[in-house]
Amino acid sequence: MNIENLIKEKACTIVDVRSHEEFMGGHVTDSINIPLGDIQERMEEVESLKQPLILCCASGNRSGQAQHYLAQKGIDCYNGGSWLDVNFYQSQTT
Template identity: 45%
Template sequence: MGILSALFGKSGNKVAEYLDKDAVLLDVRSHGEYQSGHIKSAVHIPLPELKNRIKEIEKLNKPVIAYCASGMRSGSATNILKSNGIDAINGGGMNSLQGKLG
């Protein structure tokens, strides 16, 4: 297993699968980053706020594709979500994810 696989998992090939399951796109970047551009349908919860706002995600009752700028924060977000029983994958960086959305 390479270092990137260890950090990000093999979620790249799962994005389409999660989109088919009506997954929520979760933007975990800062408020400023979000304001400068985001994926239109994304829910925005900055990573530092995620633990305190986990109930909001639970209420959606959908799987989650987390993303940020590079994939590092979304990896942390995915771990937080999974530890709270939420089906989630790391979608990686926003630009890369947008390419997978078509």
């Protein structure tokens, strides 16, 4: 299943890895904010989330880094790229 369908069907958890300040400036509804720099210390929380995780940030760079790290830890996750793209997909939910 592709990322767009996972988001549209609410079959995932959306994790925004931008800073708290960026997140407060606008984010995907029902997404969780775990800044990239906090992922390692919040692994227990990450592991408890409904998988797969769709990771997003401003451009896809930080979410790509998070995806690489989490995949190495056995987490089912995808780089969703920009939070604006993820937000667009979510706006088309069935």
